[in-house]
Amino acid sequence: MANIKDVARLAGVSVATVSRTLDGSPKVTAATRARVLEAVAACGYVTNALARNFRQRRTHTVLVLVPDIANPFFSRIIRGIERVALEHGYRILLGDTQYNAERERAYAALVTQRQADGIICLGMNIPFATGRSRSRLDPDWPPFVMACEYDGEIPAPTVCIDNVRAATEATRHLLDLGHRDIAFISGPRASPLCRDRLAGFTEAMTAAGLRVRRERVRYGDFSLAAGHQQMRALLGGARTPSAVFCANDEMAIGALRAARQAGLSLPRELSIVGFDDIAFAEFATPALTTIRQPREQIGVRSMHLMLEILRDGQQPGRRIVLTHELVVRESSVAAP
Amino acid sequence: MANIKDVARLAGVSVATVSRTLDGSPKVTAATRARVLEAVAACGYVTNALARNFRQRRTHTVLVLVPDIANPFFSRIIRGIERVALEHGYRILLGDTQYNAERERAYAALVTQRQADGIICLGMNIPFATGRSRSRLDPDWPPFVMACEYDGEIPAPTVCIDNVRAATEATRHLLDLGHRDIAFISGPRASPLCRDRLAGFTEAMTAAGLRVRRERVRYGDFSLAAGHQQMRALLGGARTPSAVFCANDEMAIGALRAARQAGLSLPRELSIVGFDDIAFAEFATPALTTIRQPREQIGVRSMHLMLEILRDGQQPGRRIVLTHELVVRESSVAAP
DNA sequence: CTGTTAGCGCGTTCAG
DNA sequence: CTGAACGCGCTAACAG
Numbered sequence: 001m002a003n004i005k006d007v008a009r010l011a012g013v014s015v016a017t018v019s020r021t022l023d024g025s026p027k028v029t030a031a032t033r034a035r036v037l038e039a040v041a042a043c044g045y046v047t048n049a050l051a052r053n054f055r056q057r058r059t060h061t062v063l064v065l066v067p068d069i070a071n072p073f074f075s076r077i078i079r080g081i082e083r084v085a086l087e088h089g090y091r092i093l094l095g096d097t098q099y100n101a102e103r104e105r106a107y108a109a110l111v112t113q114r115q116a117d118g119i120i121c122l123g124m125n126i127p128f129a130t131g132r133s134r135s136r137l138d139p140d141w142p143p144f145v146m147a148c149e150y151d152g153e154i155p156a157p158t159v160c161i162d163n164v165r166a167a168t169e170a171t172r173h174l175l176d177l178g179h180r181d182i183a184f185i186s187g188p189r190a191s192p193l194c195r196d197r198l199a200g201f202t203e204a205m206t207a208a209g210l211r212v213r214r215e216r217v218r219y220g221d222f223s224l225a226a227g228h229q230q231m232r233a234l235l236g237g238a239r240t241p242s243a244v245f246c247a248n249d250e251m252a253i254g255a256l257r258a259a260r261q262a263g264l265s266l267p268r269e270l271s272i273v274g275f276d277d278i279a280f281a282e283f284a285t286p287a288l289t290t291i292r293q294p295r296e297q298i299g300v301r302s303m304h305l306m307l308e309i310l311r312d313g314q315q316p317g318r319r320i321v322l323t324h325e326l327v328v329r330e331s332s333v334a335a336p
Numbered sequence: 337m338a339n340i341k342d343v344a345r346l347a348g349v350s351v352a353t354v355s356r357t358l359d360g361s362p363k364v365t366a367a368t369r370a371r372v373l374e375a376v377a378a379c380g381y382v383t384n385a386l387a388r389n390f391r392q393r394r395t396h397t398v399l400v401l402v403p404d405i406a407n408p409f410f411s412r413i414i415r416g417i418e419r420v421a422l423e424h425g426y427r428i429l430l431g432d433t434q435y436n437a438e439r440e441r442a443y444a445a446l447v448t449q450r451q452a453d454g455i456i457c458l459g460m461n462i463p464f465a466t467g468r469s470r471s472r473l474d475p476d477w478p479p480f481v482m483a484c485e486y487d488g489e490i491p492a493p494t495v496c497i498d499n500v501r502a503a504t505e506a507t508r509h510l511l512d513l514g515h516r517d518i519a520f521i522s523g524p525r526a527s528p529l530c531r532d533r534l535a536g537f538t539e540a541m542t543a544a545g546l547r548v549r550r551e552r553v554r555y556g557d558f559s560l561a562a563g564h565q566q567m568r569a570l571l572g573g574a575r576t577p578s579a580v581f582c583a584n585d586e587m588a589i590g591a592l593r594a595a596r597q598a599g600l601s602l603p604r605e606l607s608i609v610g611f612d613d614i615a616f617a618e619f620a621t622p623a624l625t626t627i628r629q630p631r632e633q634i635g636v637r638s639m640h641l642m643l644e645i646l647r648d649g650q651q652p653g654r655r656i657v658l659t660h661e662l663v664v665r666e667s668s669v670a671a672p
Numbered sequence: 673c674t675g676t677t678a679g680c681g682c683g684t685t686c687a688g
Numbered sequence: 689c690t691g692a693a694c695g696c697g698c699t700a701a702c703a704g
Contacts, residue, residue, distance in 0.1 A: 003696095003697060003698085004697065004699095005697080010495070011676075012674045012677085014674070014676075015675090015697090015699090016674075016699080016700085017673090017674060017675075019638050019673085019698070019699060019700090020673095020699090023699085024691050027673055028673075029360075029673065029674090032673085037497075037694085046445075046448045046698095047697090048697055049388055049446075049449035049451045050386070050389055050390045050393075050449075050451065050452050050696095051696075051697035051698045051699090051700095052697080052698060052699075053386055053390075053698095054386045054390040054680065054681075054682095054696090054698075055679090055680055055697080055698045055700085056699070057386075057611065057647075057680075058660075058700090059386065062702075066694065069411045069414060069415070070412065070615070071407055072406055075405050075406035076403060076406065078432070079406070079432065082432060086442075091429070091431075091451075092427075093427070093429055093463060094428075095688090096414070096415060096418060107424075109382075110385075110427070112382045113382055113384065113386075114384050114385065114386045114387075115427075116698080132446070143477070180553040180604070189673065192504070218471065223615075224615055224616070224618075225620050228619070253616070253619050254619055256619075257621065258526035260621060269500055279559075279560055280560070280589070282618055283590060283593045285558050285587050285593065285596060285620075287593075287623040302395035334404055339680095339681060340681065340682065349688095349690075349691085350691045350692070351681090351682080351683090351689065351691090351692095352684080352685095352691060352692080353689090353690060354684080355682070355683060355684085356683095356690090359683085363689055363690090364689075364690085365689065382680095383682085384681055384682070386681085386682095387680075387681035387682045387683090388681080388683075389682095390680090390681080390682075390684060390696065390697075390698095391681080391682050391683050391695090391696060392682090392696095393696080447694070608688095
């Protein structure tokens with residue numbers, strides 16, 4: 001494998017000139033540039049990025065922490081991040097944390113080991129926020145951006161939607177259809193995002209003069225199986241709700257199936273609303289009414305924020321709120 | 337940020353001793369080892385992996401090329417790869433190629449730039465197999481392993497299932513249920529894996545004394561939308577098939593929806609069989625009959641193969657064939 | 673505009 | 689068992 005010295009020798013110039021040429025420096029004569037490029041082509045030279053990164057103390061790599069790579073909700077966000085990254089000469093390293101704080105920390109170590117320049121976190125934990133370093137913006141933290149989720153205590157740069165408002169709208173949609181007994185299947189209790197959605201749900205119910213009964217709020221882990229399980233629990237009670245609002249589409253699809261298995265005719269006997277608008281939502285039976293998040297944009301804006309931090313060397317405590325949209329399909333109809 | 341020199345000074349030893357201690361070398365006195373570790377803790381030293389990789393000319397990173405990160409089929413495979421990688425001190429870099437050869441090449445460049453030690457390719461193109469270097473195992477190629485897909489011309493290490501046999505079984509299942517007019521919705525024409533599935537389909541049909549009519553074979557791109565579209569085309573003809581076999585579950589779910597939209601009663605009027613057994617298959621309505629691939633195992637074996645190549649420095653032309661399984665659910669029933 | 677020189681932080685000789 | 693010295697391939701600073 002040819003190195004920069006070989007090219008220099010072959011082109012009859014110094015290694016510095018080769019480096020400058022490859023860097024696109026304007027102060028290299030067209031003639032010498034041509035000679036260098038010829039030599040590069042002749043020996044098939046490729047810059048050793050490892051050496052360059054070592055020298056520059058930058059990896060041009062951003063670590064993206066994903067709670068669950070199998071959840072299609074995240075894939076479009078990742079694509080948005082990746083697109084912007086590639087456009088700016090960056091790469092992304094994907095870490096599947098499986099909602100596990102330990103794994104999150106293990107991945108975050110890559111930054112302290114200088115294997116990545118910063119972290120974009122799609123999950124709910126901030127990997128290096130432990131003990132006393134919570135509740136303030138620690139200058140020792142590496143560049144990082146939260147996407148979708150956020151931490152109430154820590155003023156970290158964040159890109160998300162207004163979850164309270166979105167949940168309120170979804171709930172109001174069901175109320176407008178005449179539903180009164182509405183259940184909510186939430187994600188993990190610890191998730192701030194889920195608390196917001198629950199808050200929005202409660203707010204809309206209260207505004208309609210209804211109170212949220214304790215057994216109408218259930219918690220899952222965002223999986224198909226969880227939605228199925230929680231729906232079964234709801235159907236096991238004395239009275240069954242006429243509508244269910246789920247904190248994500250996968251749980252909604254799981255709930256859909258449980259309801260059908262229980263013999264309910266959908267959507268007539270039970271309305272369901274999801275959240276996220278993943279591709280499968282449109283292809284469910286009945287097609288799922290849901291809240292669409294601008295997933296690609298969440299990724300794009302997150303990466304732009306990261307680039308900004310990497311450039312300026314400081315974390316703006318900024319929070320970008322993007323707009324969502326209620327997509328009404330077949331799964332929500334007038335109350336029986 | 338403390339470096340190895342700081343630790344050496346603090347512990348009153350040389351940098352070599354620090355390096356050896358951290359490496360777990362047996363020839364370091366317990367006493368000095370303790371002093372070193374104390375110093376490491378005192379100044380919060382973390383090895384600069386960038387420098388180490390540069391020095392050792394290895395990145396401990398494997399690039400995984402995924403045709404479509406949004407396709408849930410791949411996520412479990414990735415998880416298998418990742419698990420083995422982490423267990424052996426490796427990391428994976430995920431590249432979403434979007435079935436695009438150009439992007440594939442761009443990612444593959446990371447290896448020539450020494451940013452990754454090898455490539456595991458879940459797609460159908462071999463990124464550095466172009467022109468004359470096809471059809472033989474080029475020694476200049478970096479370590480690489482094909483998973484799921486494979487290239488007939490090139491004897492590359494591969495982990496996959498027997499697609500011909502799996503497709504034969506799926507088709508025979510439908511034949512056994514009394515179906516005679518069966519359609520096949522394939523993936524891209526260029527995909528060897530899809531050709532095998534088509535071959536298996538044809539083989540089973542022929543063995544049953546039926547011939548496959550041209551208009552009964554349709555091509556999609558593995559997406560929900562493609563399955564929907566191809567199913568609509570099938571329903572547009574004079575006669576409609578009584579069963580459809582799809583090359584993956586997403587297209588099967590798309591087909592399911594198209595059939596229902598056309599007013600068919602499922603599964604009574606149309607049986608559907610998918611391929612892969614992604615999580616959504618079980619939650620479709622009706623629940624999808626499909627071929628289960630050992631996805632996690634495909635990942636695990638691929639990474640083991642990669643580790644072997646990395647260790648021995650040579651590509652075994654090996655091909656590992658794992659076993660699949662027909663999972664019968666609700667979507668396939670006796671022909672009307 | 674180009675060449676020379678000096679490291680980046682680490683692992684690895686080779687002496688002692 | 690430990691230390692001193694060197695070099696990996698590259699870029700940045702400074703001369704010329």
